[in-house]
Amino acid sequence: MTDSKPSKKRKIEDECRVFNKEWTDRYLFTDVRVKAVCLICHDTVAVFKEYNLKRHFQTKHTNFGSNLSKQKLQRKATDLIKRLRQQQTMLQKTSSLQRNATKASFVLANKIAEQNKSFAEAEFIKDCMVNAVNVVCPEVISKVEAIRLSRRMIVRRIDAIAVDIQEQVLTASVSFQWFSIALDESTDIQDTAQVLIYIRGIDKNFGITEELLSMESLKDTVTGRFIQQCH
Ligand SMILES: [Zn+2]
Structure with a gap:
């Protein structure tokens, strides 16, 4: 596809798809990695294109900030960005918590398999851990409670470990x-x-x-x- 009007000057942000910081005050958007995020409804716009952000703002948030001065609107945008960053940090913390809980569940399933223990013992181990942590450091009890150690879960974990070991042996055997x-x-x-x-x-x-x-x-x-x- 060729541009029929090469003489027409394009804006730099249209060429490079760079987020223009002015769009924050103008359309209440910020950039999160490669996406533009609406500060009001948290919808994302995949392309950094002024037209798309403007259309989103004008159709979905028509009257937003119409009663605010330019300064107040800027302050509002700053506050909303701060809130969005806090939410993202919170989400990251939650996902790392889940990751650690899953890892702990695998570590214990591996131990149960290694020691030839009954799968049901994992439930007893969890009960012991929860009781002990509740006494020693109750502030982290939720982290321990998040570790899934039901019998069914242990079966799934051990199956996954077995598949992984098999793949490792196959890879090494080459x-x-x-x-x-x-x-x-x-x-x-x-x-x-x-x-x-x-x-x-x-x-x-x-x-x-x-x-x-x-x-x-x-x-x-x-x-x-x-x-x-x-x-
Ligand atoms: Zn929006």
Whole structure:
């Protein structure tokens, strides 16, 4: 597409899509990263284009500030920006709190799996943590309460960890120069014999990866077929 009127001067903000600070007082907008945010309704406008901001302000907030002097309107805009920044900080804090709670839930699920504990014990652990924290540092109780440790959640976490470990082994196995497989036999709580398959691989930098590759029930005659499948 070519410009039919090359002589027509375009405004710099139209060319570069830069947020013009004057739009804050004029249309009550501010820039948050790559978007323009309306200070009144917090709607976002994806493109830094004066026409879009002006249209938003004129259609949605027609009479906003019409009874205010220019100075008062500027002060109002400053206040609204401050409030918006506070809200954003609050949201960031909440999301980092959620992130930490999720991480803690994974750490505990991993421990439960490592120690062969019953999944239901996580609920008991949480109960203990909540009670202890309530005594020692009640000001952070909400952080502990946010850690999800229900039995169902632990199942989901352990599944996710298993998938992740599997992907890590698969990724590492691509660079194995040599590998060996070790088998071990064990029985589960229902007395079914299980064969445990371990892999140990070494890459060209002598980095060693050792992991439980699979666990298979020994119901009938066992052949080397499933070991090949794992490989
Ligand atoms: Zn608005």
